[in-house]
Amino acid sequence: MAFINQDFRIKDTQDKHPRLRWLLFATGCAVLGVVIASTNTGTDNLDTENLIADELNSESLPVFTENELSPATAARLSFELTLPELQAQQEIIDDLNNETPKQWREFKVKSGDNLAKLFDRAGIKPQQLDEMMKLGKDTEQLTRIYPKDTLRVLTDDDKNLLGLRYEIDHETYLMVERKDGVLEADTFKHDIETRSTHASGVIDSSLFLAGQEAGISQNLIMELAGVFGWDIDFALDIRKGDRFTVIYEEIFRNGEKIKDGNILTAEFINQGKTYQAVRYTNPENNRSEYFTPDGKSMRKAFLRSPVNFTRISSGFTTSRYHPVLHKFRSHKGVDYAAKRGTPILASGDGKVIFKGIKGGYGRTVIIQHGSKYSTLYAHLNGYQRNLRVGSKVKQGQTIAYLGSSGLATGPHLHYEFRVNGVHRNPLTVKLPISNPVPQRYLADFELTTAPILAQLGLLTRTQVALNN
Ligand SMILES: [Zn+2]
Numbered sequence: 039m040a041f042i043n044q045d046f047r048i049k050d051t052q053d054k055h056p057r058l059r060w061l062l063f064a065t066g067c068a069v070l071g072v073v074i075a076s077t078n079t080g081t082d083n084l085d086t087e088n089l090i091a092d093e094l095n096s097e098s099l100p101v102f103t104e105n106e107l108s109p110a111t112a113a114r115l116s117f118e119l120t121l122p123e124l125q126a127q128q129e130i131i132d133d134l135n136n137e138t139p140k141q142w143r144e145f146k147v148k149s150g151d152n153l154a155k156l157f158d159r160a161g162i163k164p165q166q167l168d169e170m171m172k173l174g175k176d177t178e179q180l181t182r183i184y185p186k187d188t189l190r191v192l193t194d195d196d197k198n199l200l201g202l203r204y205e206i207d208h209e210t211y212l213m214v215e216r217k218d219g220v221l222e223a224d225t226f227k228h229d230i231e232t233r234s235t236h237a238s239g240v241i242d243s244s245l246f247l248a249g250q251e252a253g254i255s256q257n258l259i260m261e262l263a264g265v266f267g268w269d270i271d272f273a274l275d276i277r278k279g280d281r282f283t284v285i286y287e288e289i290f291r292n293g294e295k296i297k298d299g300n301i302l303t304a305e306f307i308n309q310g311k312t313y314q315a316v317r318y319t320n321p322e323n324n325r326s327e328y329f330t331p332d333g334k335s336m337r338k339a340f341l342r343s344p345v346n347f348t349r350i351s352s353g354f355t356t357s358r359y360h361p362v363l364h365k366f367r368s369h370k371g372v373d374y375a376a377k378r379g380t381p382i383l384a385s386g387d388g389k390v391i392f393k394g395i396k397g398g399y400g401r402t403v404i405i406q407h408g409s410k411y412s413t414l415y416a417h418l419n420g421y422q423r424n425l426r427v428g429s430k431v432k433q434g435q436t437i438a439y440l441g442s443s444g445l446a447t448g449p450h451l452h453y454e455f456r457v458n459g460v461h462r463n464p465l466t467v468k469l470p471i472s473n474p475v476p477q478r479y480l481a482d483f484e485l486t487t488a489p490i491l492a493q494l495g496l497l498t499r500t501q502v503a504l505n506n
Pocket residue numbers: 352369371372373451452453
């Protein structure tokens with residue numbers, strides 16, 4: 039998502055402290071990770087300790103420069119680095135406490151690794167690898183190990199393999215055990231449970247910090263911004279006093295929270311305007327999407343063509359002969375030929391982020407749609423009166439008039455469509471669909487979303503009462 043690079047801070051807030059705070063927090067987490075790694079792994083686990091230290095060295099330290107690191111990035115990195123590490127450490131501690139003391143060792147898969155190399159590092163006899171791989175389907179999983187995967191092995195004093203544990207995914211794990219001298223393998227399912235919880239926040243300086251104060255993860259904040267991203271520009275529209283309430287799932291594994299699940303419903307009040315979204319799964323195709331409480335899609339659609347054109351004078355190519363520049367260039371848009379002065383329409387709801395002369399493009403308008411999409415309109419004859427940078431536009435609204443300003447041989451609209459900053463062919467790009475809940479499912483939609491929307495209403499009323 040494009041707003042990954044935004045740090046969600048209100049533009050006019052001159053506040054360096056959150057940046058510093060997050061830097062300190064991130065560094066603190068990294069240090070904590072090292073301390074835990076070195077205190078809780080016995081002498082047997084030097085390997086693990088080195089690997090964790092290596093990872094901290096190679097990944098986290100270069101980014102701990104204040105100038106480069108946004109608070110969002112700092113927090114994201116610190117969470118990514120430390121939480122899984124802490125959990126892994128905790129599991130080792132649990133194993134150490136509950137199972138066979140001091141013998142389980144953890145090995146992290148490095149790039150270029152294979153099982154033979156890992157067994158070699160663990161000092162286990164190669165024949166025992168063969169023995170294990172002959173166990174069939176269960177251990178076949180081990181031929182597809184990836185860097186950062188973790189293998190835990192248990193050996194006796196003669197380095198015979200007694201046990202091996204591998205997390206296949208967050209729901210399943212492989213367990214190999216030697217019983218009466220014979221290796222056995224089995225795949226087990228963790229006890230996965232989904233619970234719903236809620237959080238509310240009021241924005242003081244940034245959505246990100248408000249989310250942190252509300253106790254929700256960086257990922258969930260990004261999700262929340264994604265749900266409302268078509269209506270609210272999280273880089274520019276956020277104001278002090280904006281508030282949100284979100285009901286979301288948490289995924290527990292064996293009673294311990296491992297990650298957030300989906301947002302079920304949420305409300306965001308931006309500059310006094312209330313937006314609500316609810317997740318609904320279409321019973322027909324099993325696809326989940328966010329809708330307004332009356333069943334309209336939260337995502338907005340695009341017009342395939344932003345102008346009533348007479349012909350397409352030039353298509354999207356990676357190389358073509360430029361009639362004015364007389365050289366080969368790629369053409370990362372579509373040219374629509376039409377009469378000078380033909381109205382040009384915004385192809386989707388969005389916000390004007392550029393209006394003016396842009397080199398060979400002549401008079402140009404760029405519109406941002408949600409967090410992922412932007413459209414560009416060039417060679418314009420003139421702009422719609424009142425159109426400004428920052429103006430919100432509706433799909434189909436006239437934004438400008440067709441012309442031949444800049445490097446153009448004749449009147450045409452040069453139109454570009456970008457997804458995450460990358461040019462895509464406007465004629466063929468898969469446009470986001472924004473169909474409302476189908477008529478035949480409206481009753482089901484209302485029935486299934488009513489309880490959670492009622493809960494959201496209760497929470498937001500309570501929040502308002504608490505804050506007044
Ligand atoms: Zn063009």
